[in-house]
Amino acid sequence: MQCPHFDRGSCGSCALMGVPYAEQVHDLADDVVMQLRPFAPPEVWDAPFVGTESGFRNKAKLAVGGSSREPTFGILDARFRGVDLRDCGLYEPALAEALPLLTEAVAQLGLVPFDVSARSGELKYLIVTASPAGELMVRFVLRSPGQLPRIREGLDLLRAALPGVRVVSVNIQPEHKAVLEGEEEIVLTEEDFLAMRLDDITLRLRPRSFFQTNSVVASGLYRQARDWVGAIDPASVLDLYCGVGGFALNAAMAKGAHQRRVEGVELAPDAVSSARDAAADLGVAAHFRVADASALEDVAADLVVVNPPRRGIGARLCAALESAAPGHIIYSSCKAATLARDLADLPAYRVERSRLFDMFPQTRHHEAMVLLARR
Ligand SMILES: C[S@@+](CC[C@H](N)C(=O)[O-])C[C@H]1O[C@@H](n2cnc3c(N)ncnc32)[C@H](O)[C@@H]1O
Structure with missing residues (x-):
């Protein structure tokens, strides 16, 4: 893949841009296998799961710069000037087609872009x-919230430009800090979730919940976990850091026990209610609750799935797993270094299968999933 922004030096987000894709996957796999070598010997690795090298991102996080007449949507350079990246080649086709029309309609609303140096203006990001x-x-x-009425009044304009718009919301981030979003979210549309259908499961995504970045590879990841669950056929599954329920619902749908007990645990209340609604839509008996997974003491189940943020699950949850002794653990990780650290804290388990999922082509970010069996 070639990228004019990368070639020009105006965007450095894709560290591997220009490296042939097959070489990227090969090097990434080598690197991840090497980091996990003490725990996962080469023979437990399946071939990497790959999607497309471009047009795969389902989400655009666009920093807004420029002026209200001529806003830019992309990133801010080192001097906080806007760099327009609406034509980034990583966006899924539907997103790539929508962005020019959507941003044109947004420009017509006349919102003043936030100026980081002057600490003036209002619109910081557009997240699609x-x-x-x-x-x-x-x-x-x-x-x-000052410009909220203007966006509310502009809803028809946005819908006219893009009939596919289902959810529009405003997030208030009064502070200027690395965290992009604030705590307050105001949904302006009747619908408050986006239906994310992956294979035979429709997940519900609300504005502040996490969703895997690459829908095609996410679908491969969930299918793999479902195959492993189906082959093991556990009577009970606990999905920790479950988000909107991707692993839990696939476990509930996996081959085997009709009476399988599935429970998901997640910190974000919106994600938990989305997962509950999706389970009800599917007619499966999966239960979800809000809790801090890292601090759980009782993690008893036949199979436990963990899919934590980059920091991993940590020593405390590893100790709880060691003592609860589930027969299997599926650990899906976006950082091999913390996965390796956690595996060292799970000595009662050996890696039975592992696979790399190239969720983030053009970068060194990765997703690796391992199936652990109790020794
Ligand atoms: C990498 S995402 C995985 C989400 C989900 N498994 C999926 O496939 O979409 C990690 C999730 O962990 C949640 N999370 C972060 N810290 C947590 C904690 N201490 N306890 C429970 N959930 C947590 C986040 O809100 C996020 O939804």
Whole structure:
């Protein structure tokens, strides 16, 4: 893949841009296998799961710069000037097609871009997610609620430009800090979730919940976990850091026991209610609750799935797993270094299978999933 922004030096987000894709996957796999070598010998690795090298991102996080007449949507350079990246080649086709129309409509609303140096203006980011069906969730990150009525009044304009817009919301981030979003989210549309259908399961994504970045590879990841669950056929599954329920619902749908007990645990209340609704839609008996997974003492189940943020699950949850002694653990990780650290804290388990999922082509970010069996 070639990228004019990378070639020009105006965007450095894709560290591997220009490296042939097969070479990227090969090197990434080598690197991840090497980091996990003390725990996962070469023979337990399946071939990496790959999607497409471009057009795969389902979400655009666009920093807004420039002026209200001529806003830019992309990133800010070292001097906080806007660099327009609406034509980034990583976006899924539906997102790539929508962004020019959407941003044109947004420009007509006349919102003043936030100026980082002057600490003035209002519109900080535009965050757009596309579902596999091509529908959209559009989120405005504002410094204050002052411009909210203008966005509310502009809803018809946005819908006219893009009939696929399902959810529009405003997030208020009064502070200027690395965290992109604030705590307050105001949904302006009747619908408050985007239906994310992956294979035979429709997940519900609400504005502040996590969703895997690459829908095609996410689907491969969930299918793999489902195959492993189906082969093991556990009577009970506990999905920790479950988000909107991707692993739990696939476990509930996996081959085997009709009476399988499935429970998901997640910190974000919105994600938990999405997972509950998706389970009800599917008619499966999976239960979800809000809790801090890292601090759970009782993690008893036949099989436990963990899919934590980059920091990993940590020593405390590893100790709880060692003592609860599930027969199997599926650990899906976006950072091999913390996965390796956690595996060292799970001495009662050996890696039975492992696979790399190239969720983030053009970068060194990775997703690796391992199936652990009790020794
Ligand atoms: C990498 S995401 C995985 C989400 C989900 N498994 C999926 O496939 O979409 C990690 C999730 O962990 C949640 N999380 C972060 N810290 C947590 C904690 N201490 N306890 C429970 N959930 C947590 C986040 O809100 C996020 O939804």
